[in-house]
Amino acid sequence: MTFEPKILAFTCNWCAYAAADLAGTARMQYPTNIRVVRVMCSGMVHPNLVMEAFQHGADGVLVMGCHPGECHYQDGNVKARARMIVVDQMIESLGLAPERFRLFWCSSAEADRFVSAVSEMTDRVRRLGPSPYHQGVGLSGETKEDLECASR
């Protein structure tokens, strides 16, 4: 059985979520590994949310917003970019590869870009294998204890 990763995507209401919607109405095909959470702006995604997703077993996390300069709230995505550096810096302290996280811009018209981002992320995470936090992965007792501690 091939490994099917679980990927969480925080998509902004005005661009990325609209792009996902457009991809749906245009009946474009993309992997079903993604779970979309609609947020009003990528700038409101606290790094804690991303870290928590990983701790609860997400194999990959995407944060998607409008292109820089096109934010509905003027500079929300610029804030998102600044905040997501925190995730880049903290993800290794969870014992995870930085490639499991990605910040991505796409406008509401770019359904193809959304689809390719999701496909690319799914491939990438599938190559990386299940997250150590993923349930059912055979971990040694010590490792499991460490992870439980880290995720508290």
Add this chain to the structure above:
Amino acid sequence: MRLTVAAEWLNSCAGCEMSLLNMGEDFIACLRILSFVHMPMLIDHKYFEPMGEKIGFEFPEADLGIISGGIRNEEHLAIAEEMRRKCRVIVAIGTCATHGGIPALINMFSNDELFRRYYRTTVATDAADTPAVVVPPLLDRTYALDEKIRVDVHLPGCPPHPDHISAVLTALMNGEQPRLPTKSVCDTCPARREGKGAVQKMRRYTRNPRHQADKPLTEMKCLLENGLLCMGPVTRAGCAGEKGEAPQCIRARVPCRGCYGPVQKNGNQLLDMLNALASNGIDIRNLPDRQAFLRFSGAHGRLNRPGWKTRDRQQEETAGPESR
């Protein structure tokens, strides 16, 4: 009815016990109701025989157990577990007990590195073997109390302010849930805040802020806005006490170092501080003293040895290419 109290110190410095005694008249009032049946710092009764005369510990039963310090070796662990068995309510007192405290900084190093450094490579002493008899063996890292035993009340602080120790004891004597500060140090800080966005680069907390020492604190510009790494935004309030003028470090006009641990019990001071700085346009990639954000809260797996970082990679390597 008198309540019996057992107090223990584990991986700690006795500062919390000092703070308990610093309650002053409140402590005298408490003694009318509380009866200390066990407290190594104040009462000398042989309860543990490391040389083998007795096996294990002899603890009296108590209504209330107060434990300061985290858990670093097997003796700490055994004492903590025995306290849990003998006491109805366990209070973790001090940041070492609640979040690991200063001793948890060792979690960045392995025990081997520790022993090599202190027994074999210090310049000033002769090399010696790692002690193996009499001293209890170390655990792999420093643990906060609640990682090993169930804790009923968490009272962080380095040390906790006597006002709050008093509040906890009083509440427990009356059978109530203790009420402790829930906001951040900034919330109790009188310094003048002018607005975000002006600071581009942070300086180490050891640098001097610009202020006029003859002016009151209310006229001092916020130290974070001065460009100093002040941990106020991500640190639990409380060091000012109930009626204090200002947080203690701020009163000395130096930045908060974060000794009360994260604002929320399960918070992460490093993550929250980086987020706060990043959200205000400060480049967090070149911050001075980054690890020091977890200076007081390194337990719960927050501070790790560098080897930890490759865990995902290790899994990848052991799984081999077939699984891809």
